[in-house]
Every structure is written in structure tokens, then in C-alpha cells.
Amino acid sequence: MTKPPLTLYLAAPRGFCAGVDRAIKIVEKALTKWGAPVYVRHEIVHNKFVVDDLRAKGAIFVEELSECPTDRPVIFSAHGVPKSVPAEAAEREMIYVDATCPLVSKVHIEAERHSAAGLQIIMIGHAGHPETIGTMGQLPQGEVLLVETPDDVSHIDVRDPDKLAFVTQTTLSVDDTADIVTALQARFPNIQGPHKEDICYATTNRQEAVKAMARQVEAMLVVGAPNSSNSRRLVEVGAKAGCTYSQLVQRATDVDWRALDGIASLGITAGASAPEVLVDEVIAALNERYDLTIAEVETAKESVHFKVPRILREIA
Template identity: 55%
Template structure:
């Protein structure tokens, strides 16, 4: 039986961003310097394959600082942590290494700056996401309000409307965030924001690539974990821009299930991308799986080049 033809558009850029790359290297270099085990608070990035590969070389993942012994290094994840977490590690006299993405650190610093200037901060983001928890934990909780939706933006009450600022989670949808900020700026003309937008370059670039592929593709597959905010946003962006089917592929089993139900009588155009915490190895595995089932015409779909690099902490250089 002849294999069906498909056009596979491969998004570029895709996969690991500079912040994720740095966080993974921090764990690897900490193990090289201090031996194993080293402890990591929360998943270093939201991807099981990455977490499992680091566990194999000596990383132990814990939920809280007090689950790690005081005589071993503790690493804080790329999503950032509240000040209370850093204080706890300091009180226990632990060696702590911060793998927070520098772009998240920028949001932390802005939040603290607004607080120091007496402003109430409206943080646009998703409740319980570790990045949001970390950002909200930079200042006393009564000085920050979470805005998740346009309805929240319309209904939020602030006592001093001339003393407010906003910040955003770095992995949001550009379009959704723009709609929320438009409401906040029209309600509070004096609201202060960041000098440059908080949504990170990698989130922006991956979403731009998906929007561009959406014009060409019937289906878009996004490799990424179910708890990865930036990967989930890529699926939403694809659907919002007219793709009939957009699917998150967290593992090979999900891909197999998808391929089993996949039928198309014409040559379909499939777009493939990966969230900022998904390694390129998963992209290549998925391509080889598709090649087993289909005659694949692979097309590189590059929208921009990325050459951002972040330095490792001084302790590890």
C-alpha cells in the first residue's frame, strides 16, 4: 500500500529558548562541580524528558527547600521563586543556585521597583503557575493583584488609581495580553508598565511562527508538556488563527493515538513546532514517526533567527 504524501512545515525557531538552555546547563554544571546528588526545587523546566534525563545524572527534584539536606546544593527552577524560598535556603545555610530565566528576573526587579515607589501591581498571568507564584512573592501580597482575564481587568478595584503599575507573566499569548492591557490602560490612564514588554522574545517568536504556519497548514502539532504555559499558548494561537486541528503532543503515546485516528484523502499540510521547554530530540523522534507512516515532504518554515545567550551564574563559570 502506497504511503500517503504529507507536507510537513517545521517551525523555526522552536524548542529550547536561551532561559531553558541556561537552566539545564546550570543543573549539569552544578553536578560537575559539587558531585551528585544536587537538589532542584520543582521541575527545572516543564518537560518530563528533560527532568528524567537530569535525574539520571544525579538531580533530585523536590517540592520545597526543607525536603533537601542542608549540606547539598539547591537549585531554583527557571520559573523563579518567591523571596521567602530564597530566605529559607539562606537560613538553612545551603548553597543555593538560581536558575531563574533572566527575563523572569527582569519582571521580578520591575515588580520590586514599583512596590518601592508605592505602586499597587496588577500582574497579568495564570493563577498557580510557578512563574506567577514567584513574581507575586517578590512583594507583600496586599500590593499585588492577579489579572487572569479581560473580565478581571474590567472589574479590578484599586484604591489609588494614580499609583498602579502592571507586569505580565513571560509566557502568555501576545493577543490575549494585548486585549487585557488595552482595558487596563483605558480604565487607568496613569498606569505604569515595563519599559519593554515582559512577554519573552522566545514566546513571541514561537507564536509568530505558528501564526505564519496557520495560513499554510490544516493541522499544527505542538510538542510540549501539559503543564507548559508557552506550549499550551501555541495550541491556542494556532486555533485562533484558523487551523482546523491543533494538538499538544506531550509524549510519543499521544502522537501514536493521533496517527491512529488521522485520515486525510488529500495531501495535508501539517505544521510542527515545540514549546520553549521541549528538547529538539523530541522533534526528531516525532519526524521519524511521521516518516514511518507517511511520505514526508519536509519544509523548513523560518520566521526569524534567534541568537540570544544567557551567562551562567558566576559560581559556575
């Protein structure tokens, strides 16, 4: 039986970013240094395949520090944690390793610097996301106010409209965040922003690749987890950029093949916490059903690398 032709466009860059790569290496190196088990507070990154792989190697994932014994190391996830978490670990005399992405840590430092200058902080982010919780938890309660939409800006109650600064979650939609920043600057003309964009390079680059690809395809698959903010944003960005159908899949078994019936062009990208092996798995599944012609849509090259913490560079 002849397979229907399909032009497959691969977004580049896609998949792992430097912060995710570093966080995974931290868990692996901790297992090498201290042996199993090593505890990890929250999913190290938002991807079930990655978490299951590390669990099989000896990592134990928990949601709260209270679930960890004091005689085993604990790692804090790439999303960052409130200041109270390392303080509690120190009080319990635990060995802990902070896998917070350095670009998230940069936002934490910005917030503290603005607060030290007497400014109240407005954070653009998603309520309940661990990165948002971690950033807001760098300062006392009430010092950071959360907004999720432009409409939220008109309802926030600030202490002094002339003494404000804003920071953002690193994994947001670039375009949606720009709309919120515009609303903030319209209501609070003296508000201070970051010296450099808080939305990280990887989020920005993956969204730009999706925008370029969306104009060439009838449908798009985003490989990533449903609790991954940056992966969900890629689905939204693809739809807004003109791709009529965008689907988030964790792996090939999640693809809704009926929705792809009859298409001649398809785009694939992957969120920053999705390994390339899962993209390869989807491509293999497509190859079984279609006569593929593969092209790459490259909008940027990435060469960012982050070192693991010193305690893990000193392998026993």
C-alpha cells in the same frame, strides 16, 4: 504499500530558548561541581523528558525547600521563586543556585522598582503557575494583584487608581495579553507599563512562527508538556490563526493518528522547554506513515545566550 504524501512544515524558531538552555546547564554543571545528588526545587523546566534525564544523572526534584537537606546544593527552577525561598535557604546556610530565567528576573526587578515608587502592581498571568507565584512573591501580600482575563480587570479592587503599574508573565499569548492591557488602560488611564514587553522574545517568536505556519496547514502538532504555559499557548495561537486542528503532544507516542487521517499538510512546532530530539522523534514517526516533503517556515533568527551563575563558572 504506498505511503500517502504529506507536506510537513517546521516552525522556526521552535524548541529550547536561552533561559531553558541555561537552566539545564546549571543543573548539569552543579552535578559536575558537587557530585550527586543535587536538589532542584520544582521541575527545572516544564518537560518530563528533560526532568527524567537530569534525574538519571543525579538530580532530585522536590516541591519545597523543607524537603532538602542542608548539606547538599539546591537549585531554584527557571520559573523563579518568591523572595522567601532564597531567604530560607540563606537562614539554613544552604548552598543554592538560582536558575531563574534572566527575563523573568527582569520582571521581578520591574515590580520592585514600581513598588519602591509607591505603585501597586497588577500582574497579568495564570493563577498557580510557578512564575506567577514567584513574581507575586517578590513583594508583600496585597501589593501585587492578579488578573487572567479582560473581565477580571473590571472586578479588581485597587488602592489608588492613579498609582498603578502592570507586569506580565513571560509565557502568555501575545494577543490575549494585548486585550488585557487594553482593558487595564481603559479603566486605569494612568497605569504604567513595562519599558519593554515582558512577554519574552522566545514566546513571541514561537507564536509568530505558528501564526505564519497555521495558514498553510490543515493540522498542527505542538511538542511540549501539558504543564508548560508557552506550549499550551502555541496550541491556542495555532487554532486562533486558522489551523482547524492543533494537538499538544509530549512525544511521538502521544500523537492521535486517527485525527490526522486524510490530511495533506501538517505543521510542527515545539514549546520553549521541549528538546529538539523530541521533534526528531515525531518526524521519524511521521516518516514511517507518510511520504514526507519537509519545508521550514522561518519568521525570526535567535542568537540570545545567557551565562550560568559565577559559582558554576568556577568549576572545582
